[in-house]
Amino acid sequence: MFNIAYRGxxxxxxxxxxxxxxYVLRKAWTQSxxxxxxxxxxxxxxxxxxxxxxxGDNEGIYLQVLPSRSPYIPAVMExxxxxxxxxxxxxALFDIGVLNSLAEQERLPIPSLKNIQxxxxxxQVSGYPTTLQILGEDLLHYQDMFSIQQLxxxxxxxxxxxxxxxxxxxxxLNDVRATWNLYHYLSNWPNRMVRECYEVDKDLIxxxxxxxxxxxxxxxTRLREHEEELKQxxxxxKDICEGQYGFSPGSNQQVGYILALRGNILxxxxxxxxxxxxxxxxxLEQLTDPLAQIVLNYRKAVKLLGTYIQPWLGKDYAHTHxxxxxxxxxxxxxxxxxxxxxxxxxxxxxxxxDMFTWFDFNQIEMRIFAFISQDxxxxxxxxxxxxxxxITQQALFPGSxxxxxxxxxxxxxxxxxxxxxxxxxxxxxxxxxxxKTCEIYRKKWLALYHVAYNWMxxxxxxxxxxxxxxxxxxxxxxxxxxxxxxxxxxxxxxYPIQGTAADIIKRAILQVSNRDLRLQVHDELLFDGYxxxxxxxxxxxxxxxxxxxxxxxxxxxx
Numbered sequence: 083m084f085n086i087a088y089r090g091x092x093x094x095x096x097x098x099x100x101x102x103x104x105y106v107l108r109k110a111w112t113q114s115x116x117x118x119x120x121x122x123x124x125x126x127x128x129x130x131x132x133x134x135x136x137x138g139d140n141e142g143i144y145l146q147v148l149p150s151r152s153p154y155i156p157a158v159m160e161x162x163x164x165x166x167x168x169x170x171x172x173x174a175l176f177d178i179g180v181l182n183s184l185a186e187q188e189r190l191p192i193p194s195l196k197n198i199q200x201x202x203x204x205x206q207v208s209g210y211p212t213t214l215q216i217l218g219e220d221l222l223h224y225q226d227m228f229s230i231q232q233l234x235x236x237x238x239x240x241x242x243x244x245x246x247x248x249x250x251x252x253x254x255l256n257d258v259r260a261t262w263n264l265y266h267y268l269s270n271w272p273n274r275m276v277r278e279c280y281e282v283d284k285d286l287i288x289x290x291x292x293x294x295x296x297x298x299x300x301x302x303t304r305l306r307e308h309e310e311e312l313k314q315x316x317x318x319x320k321d322i323c324e325g326q327y328g329f330s331p332g333s334n335q336q337v338g339y340i341l342a343l344r345g346n347i348l349x350x351x352x353x354x355x356x357x358x359x360x361x362x363x364x365x366l367e368q369l370t371d372p373l374a375q376i377v378l379n380y381r382k383a384v385k386l387l388g389t390y391i392q393p394w395l396g397k398d399y400a401h402t403h404x405x406x407x408x409x410x411x412x413x414x415x416x417x418x419x420x421x422x423x424x425x426x427x428x429x430x431x432x433x434x435x436d437m438f439t440w441f442d443f444n445q446i447e448m449r450i451f452a453f454i455s456q457d458x459x460x461x462x463x464x465x466x467x468x469x470x471x472x473i474t475q476q477a478l479f480p481g482s483x484x485x486x487x488x489x490x491x492x493x494x495x496x497x498x499x500x501x502x503x504x505x506x507x508x509x510x511x512x513x514x515x516x517x518k519t520c521e522i523y524r525k526k527w528l529a530l531y532h533v534a535y536n537w538m539x540x541x542x543x544x545x546x547x548x549x550x551x552x553x554x555x556x557x558x559x560x561x562x563x564x565x566x567x568x569x570x571x572x573x574x575x576x577y578p579i580q581g582t583a584a585d586i587i588k589r590a591i592l593q594v595s596n597r598d599l600r601l602q603v604h605d606e607l608l609f610d611g612y613x614x615x616x617x618x619x620x621x622x623x624x625x626x627x628x629x630x631x632x633x634x635x636x637x638x639x640x
Contacts (some may be wrong), residue, residue, distance in 0.1 A: 083446050085152045087251035089259070090141030092391075095401050103154045106135065106143045110161055113137070115168040117262040120180040121147070121254050124241045126417075128176075130184045131242055132250060133158055136258030144251040147184065148243065156190055163191035166325075169511045171577060172214050172261045173286050174200040175405060182291075183278050195288035201261050205266040206411065207279045208546035209556030219262040221267055227256050240336075275554025282588055283406055288596045290404050296610075297399035298420075298600055301432040305395055308427055312387040319380035324632075327373065331380040337361045363450075367511050390423060394624065400431070404602075410581040411588070413602055414591045433636060435598070435611035441632040442606035443587070445470065450582045451501040454552070458532035477530040478523050499525050502576050503538050540569035541578075549574055551581035551624060590619040608638060 085099045091104060110116045117136030123129045131148040135158065145152040161167060162181065171177045178193055202212045211217060215322035218224040230242065233253060239245050271277040310590045329336040338348055338359030346369050348359040363381075366374040380497055389564055394400055402420045404413050415421040429437075450469060452460035463470045482489050495512050504512075509520040528535045548556045557577045560570055587605060593616060594607065601608040615632050622628070633639075 087144040089255045109137050117170040117258045119257040120177045128180050130180045134254035134258040136262040142255050142258040144254045158189040162193040165194040165196035168197045170199045170265045203262040207555050209558050242483040261298045279555040297401040298431040304430045309391050312383050315383040331377045334361045412584040428638045431608050438638045439609040439613035439634045441630045444629045446583045446605050446628050455534040455537035457531050533565045549577045550584050586622045589622045
């Protein structure tokens with residue numbers, strides 16, 4: 083049985099575990115600051131197997147929770163439940179979730195959400211990588227850090243419970259040491275704007291932690307109806323593929339073989355061994371063969387059925403987790419990704435309080451692009467309250483009618499794609515128009531918004547390891563070693579637009595954090611119950627007015 087592992091000036095003393103823990107906790111309470119790390123079975127299985135505390139530059143303690151629990155865990159949880167203690171995490175959302183689950187299971191004090199610091203977010207907004215090991219090695223010059231992946235490989239282990247205790251303890255002690263020192267290193271902010279971006283993200287941690295457990299109430303009747311409809315869809319597409327053409331739509335190898343036999347040109351995968359024809363979504367969408375669309379429809383129905391509908395049958399609520407560690411600072415939903423849930427099945431949710439309230443920002447990325455690029459045509463359209471998609475439609479299709487929904491959709495697609503400098507191939511895939519036609523329309527778009535185009539070209543050939551949002555957030559770019567130079571150039575263009583949009587949305591969330599927020603989906607926020615939304619959120623950036631439309635009803639629709 084293991085109780086604690088300690089690193090620091092007292093490690094060679096004759097103190098008992100109990101006295102050692104008393105010393106560590108007394109020091110933590112006295113200085114009112116501690117770094118914290120949890121070890122879990124795996125990233126998916128968040129059962130806590132140990133807790134680490136850092137109390138100095140190279141001093142910390144690790145207490146085991148699984149397979150045998152240290153008797154001193156309640157004392158540690160009492161420390162972490164105090165709002166007077168500054169608690170430094172590296173990815174606080176993860177560790178706090180782990181600690182909350184442990185507290186609920188063991189009926190222990192729940193960690194306080196006050197006085198939290200997060201070195202992962204500090205690094206991110208400053209334009210550094212967010213991986214703790216990389217930060218420890220590059221910024222703090224540690225040479226003894228290692229990752230979970232390295233541990234599992236070294237011990238041929240499936241999860242952390244199979245790794246020997248001393249190695250798990252050492253990893254946690256390394257991590258709380260790095261977290262402690264990173265906090266003090268990164269506290270030397272490059273400027274005021276970067277620090278303000280950090281404060282926004284940090285203030286969102288308790289908002290997210292409050293939102294996640296609530297979830298969205300499920301309508302089991304609609305779930306079962308969708309299940310039946312999707313099963314019929316899957317069977318329909320499967321019968322076509324197997325009955326009429328003799329192949330399984332679930333086999334990529336068979337899909338590629340049949341499509342090639344029908345005269346379709348498919349590229350090969352990049353795999354070194356056992357190359358086969360590519361049948362991914364992007365490749366199939368470029369084909370005019372109706373059989374390719376049947377395969378895509380089959381896949382969509384299977385994914386929707388298996389990812390969302392069937393796993394929620396018989397459950398009361400749907401839940402997700404969020405992280406804010408993407409390069410642009412956007413929220414990412416995972417472990418079920420509710421941000422990717424198709425609009426057509428939103429009716430599986432039902433409000434706890436009679437109705438939902440939701441709103442989304444109007445053309446937020448287009449408006450940001452107009453301001454950053456200073457394109458006079460776009461700026462005039464938004465200043466005069468005109469319809470940007472109609473202006474583009476007139477340029478692409480002179481003499482067309484505003485009521486022509488098909489042409490409007492094409493113009494809208496061009497607008498949203500072209501602000502990220504979409505290629506002719508991308509435009510053809512999204513609009514289903516011939517390449518030659520898209521090439522002509524692309525030239526017309528660039529001629530209409532030529533100042534914006536010049537800005538895009540200039541931006542994509544920029545220099546530096548990071549780019550910035552209008553709020554000053556630094557966004558680390560991928561390197562040429564990680565990806566192609568073309569992709570890095572696209573990131574230089576995309577990040578300021580997407581990152582600024584994320585900055586606005588996060589500030590909006592803080593303005594409505596006292597409402598019953600249930601979900602954030604890109605530029606849309608969903609609340610339970612009748613909710614008033616303040617007009618001030620349209621003016622979060624002083625130079626970019628972003629209107630929004632509030633909707634209410636018993637069903638959340640687009």
